[in-house]
Amino acid sequence: MGTVTGSVDRAGAEWLQYAYGPALFPPEATGSATLWRYRDLLPVPDGPVRYPVPVGGTPLLAVPALRSALAAPRLWVKDETRNPTASNKDRATAVVIEDGLRRGIGTITTASTGNAAVATAFGAAAAGLRAVIFVSTGCRPGKTALMTQAGAWVFQVHAGYAAAVELSRAAAREFGWLDRNTGANPLTVEAKKTVAFEVWEQLGRRLPDLLVVPVGDGPTLVALDKGFAELEHCGLTERRPRLIGVQSAHCQPLVREWAGQPATPDQLDPSGTAADGIAVLRPATGPAVLEAVRRGGGGMVAVSEDGLRHAALALARRAGVSAEPAGAATLAGWQAAVDQGLADRSECAVLLVTGREKAAGTPVDPSRVAVVETLDQVARALGAGELAAPAVGR
């Protein structure tokens, strides 16, 4: 039933705990093909799932042509672009909204570089919630247009992504909204860990040797660490795969920290990379990422813009997968890891393609967008009488 027994702090990240045992994991060949398959390891009470859109259960592709081209016969691609809004952010969105639906909360908020915002906007729309998104003024117009198409309110913050997160969290506290911000809401890690479970099942209940994971704020990697740990706690496995985190050479705070070297300004320049999804200066779960990588014998690698472009092309032309730059980082990171001796091309490696390039057919809807600095401005934009959680279904 997914009853949480407590929580522990793991390098600054809150890890929910369960009464671990093999009975918590679904038997083979049963149940749904969505992340709700693992509900006994999710903090979801009994009763039918209310979230109306199927999420997770994404393909693990054997990528024959890519394996051939790279002489990597045991390379796999976990294709998260097959989620509802074509990114892995749909998972956390589903679990947070499911919780909100159970508790009767009518508004969800998050700050985001883009994919989480799009996922939140569309997920909220499907579930009948209001979405209030905070972005930096640098957010890609295509992603902003998608948010407004889905009916979300979009508040742009000049001071950047970190300030957007602060404002979103403050609004959640002040107005009683669902807080979907990663690093803040442990439900997001719970949702993301299901990728580990799926990979294990899709490999025939076998572990890969390593996973290569794009790292922005870091919760995806942290959640994979938790997922593989839980398989062990449940008595189902006896080791854990290595985790290799990937950042852009232009925004690589965690790579530098792992290497024990100070970062230069050009290595802390989010605007310098096309991989906007992982261009985060102060990763929310940074310490937990480094702890997971170090403990498990993994590593952190940085990739160039050229590397990202080549990887995106290779994924398209050899695997039939359309990845945005942050998503293609997984393949570029694998190449870097092999070059640096952090991985061998003969190993069983899973590349996590986290998202696809997005477009909105419609332009940004200006009636849903405002530049803000304070909660007062947010409140005024939304209309004073509308702040309290409206009834679900509004």
Add this chain to the structure above:
Amino acid sequence: MGTVTGSVDRAGAEWLQYAYGPALFPPEATGSATLWRYRDLLPVPDGPVRYPVPVGGTPLLAVPALRSALAAPRLWVKDETRNPTASNKDRATAVVIEDGLRRGIGTITTASTGNAAVATAFGAAAAGLRAVIFVSTGCRPGKTALMTQAGAWVFQVHAGYAAAVELSRAAAREFGWLDRNTGANPLTVEAKKTVAFEVWEQLGRRLPDLLVVPVGDGPTLVALDKGFAELEHCGLTERRPRLIGVQSAHCQPLVREWAGQPATPDQLDPSGTAADGIAVLRPATGPAVLEAVRRGGGGMVAVSEDGLRHAALALARRAGVSAEPAGAATLAGWQAAVDQGLADRSECAVLLVTGREKAAGTPVDPSRVAVVETLDQVARALGAGELAAPAVGR
């Protein structure tokens, strides 16, 4: 085993036939969640499926907020944007390529308004085939860029879509390539009919009252007709849902024909609608569409650009589904059908959202694009020695 027993001509469309009976349909709660679930009703020989990307098994959404907004308590959305390249065209691509892989053919060709080309480019890339696509010079740059990103050759034809189809078919005949053109290859109808099977199973092995289907060339609607006919032939059902086909008011050859009225020039203007996916002047399976609609008591409706925009917004804001204009046509068409008395809002209706807006992060790759008129130009662009089907895996 999916053994085809023969074929019949149905109003110009070739319908493959099987030894129909209940045993051809998979038992409940077994098998894969892809279209291969129905392989006993697909022309696929025994042996493991070789196509390396899962296709089909897309969600049938209960859309609670949209039902509420439309006072349509039994409205469903079949979300084909959840396929690999976010459109229903992935189905036909999979079945045609599976056939090609079995027969050792190394190149696939098609002409397309966009989605089929993108599906073909990415599907071929995944399967290790070469893709040679013919488009009109009016094809949207975003879709062309996706094709080249996936490594396809793109030949642009000034004389328009019909000429592109002719050239593609001629090339297939001349060079021994897989011909994926709808209306030409009966395998495409076989693939598309699986939507009918899925809808029936997803409704708990119950039939809807009607389906609303965007109509360009028409094979999607024709295939649904075949699928529901086959459920009857297998002894599993005793009636068939009504089929309502939707076209743009700016390009509505079949709506006019169904209404028995001549079309005016502004009603035959493909460039006049944002719904490029259904902007086809001379639908390849037109007679079969009209025959299916008439026989079943359905109808054809035309929708305005405003109607498309409102429908796309409603799908985004009330269902969390991001549909391109041609895909949103299904909801606009349902509205029109209700307004015209062709449907009642209390009926169990399935809206087929055929595709999502697409973007390529990369610009068009000019080395893969050429304007052509003749096969000679095609051959020269590809290089004379490369025309014969290269070995699979190239």
